[in-house]
Amino acid sequence: MASLQANNVSKIYNSGKDAVKALDDVSLTIGDQEFVSIVGPSGCGKTTLLRILDGLVEPTSGEILIDGSPVVGSGQDRGMVFQSFNLFPWRTVQENIEFGLEARGDDKSERAEIAKQHIEMVGLEGFGDAYPHELSGGMQQRVGLARALAIDPEILLMDEPFGALDAQTREIMQTELLKIWGENQKTAVFVTHDIDEAIYLSDRIIVLTDRPGQINRIEDVPIERPRYNKDVHAMDAFNELHDIIWDTLMVDTEQMEVTV
Ligand SMILES: Nc1ncnc2c1ncn2[C@@H]1O[C@H](COP(=O)(O)OP(=O)(O)OP(=O)(O)O)[C@@H](O)[C@H]1O
Secondary structure, eight states, rough: OOOOOEEEEEEEESSSOOOOOEEEEEEEEOOTTTTTEEETTTTTEEEEEEEEHSSSSSSEEEEEEEETHHHHOOOGGGGGEOOOOOOTTSHHHHHHHHHHHHTTTTOOOHHHHHHHHHHHHTOOTTOOOGGGSSSSSHHHHHHHHHHHHHHHEEEEEETTTTTOOHHHHHHHHHHHHHHHHHHHHEEEEEESBHHHHHHHOEEEEEEEEEOOOOOOOEEEEOOOOOOTOGGGHHHHHHHHHHHHHHHHHHHOOOOOOOOO
């Protein structure tokens, strides 16, 4: 079980000359095994929200609950993984994947076995001994995904994991993520700028909007059809969803950086 709840979460950054209000009174619930995407214009606070959910950033006010209990300390202790593609350059693919397993105390043979399975899972057989600089960007992203999944997190948090990929690799990775997800079914929160990607991947989309001086508005858009259905018969439903999300964003934002 792993549900995630944010109650009246606000964040003010005081690091620079001026205080920046990044999040204002955001409340949301993500159910156990739900795959939720968060979309919204640049700067509306998506990354801040994700980092607060993970315990990496302290909210100025409000609270985060996992399965109804307040999060104390880092989310990692609570079965959460924040996916990152920043691989250790001096470690091989296998050693990168083993890193989190080592931290949780798995012995050498367990680590090697789990790493091997996950290298295969993301289609990188034969690359276990390669170093990150020997891999393409897309392959490095696969390693990042394998590293996150190897720990078998209850909740996976992803911040634009496919943002830097070319269209073809992106589509391969989206399909791979859904396949892996179908087999493992854990709770996932996925931040993206890409409405289409959000519709393909998630059970529900949270549209986070932002108007200067006003509170964040949250709009829930459930996806009522099988995920990643590019079938032509689903196109009407797809377009309708796209319009709903687009309209929600348009109402609140004059300038957007949302990829469509
Ligand atoms: N460490 C920080 N110190 C000061 N201000 C910050 C910090 N991190 C984020 N901000 C500000 O908080 C606001 C929200 O930023 P955040 O990165 O959460 O938004 P975002 O929706 O993820 O943006 P993007 O889509 O461009 O990644 C922005 O105005 C940003 O400049």
